[in-house]
Amino acid sequence: MPLPIERLCWVDAGHNAGLVTRYEVFHLPALFLVKDGHFFGALHTRLIHSDLVNAMGEALLRPAEELP
Numbered sequence: 001m002p003l004p005i006e007r008l009c010w011v012d013a014g015h016n017a018g019l020v021t022r023y024e025v026f027h028l029p030a031l032f033l034v035k036d037g038h039f040f041g042a043l044h045t046r047l048i049h050s051d052l053v054n055a056m057g058e059a060l061l062r063p064a065e066e067l068p
Helices: 019-020 049-060
Strands: 031-035 038-043
Touching: 031 049, 038 049
Parallel strands: none
Antiparallel strands: 031 038
């Protein structure tokens, strides 16, 4: 799926409990947006191209948060 991103990282929650705890993952799958070292939080969207692109655009309009 062509997305406007440089890198997509898959994290297996079963093997990375520390990341799950740090990012407070409560539901799987979970998507988080980080751009240029700035954390824009979780993306709550369906895994459909247009929905993902729209959710990323909306997230980038929000102020960046502190990285957990």
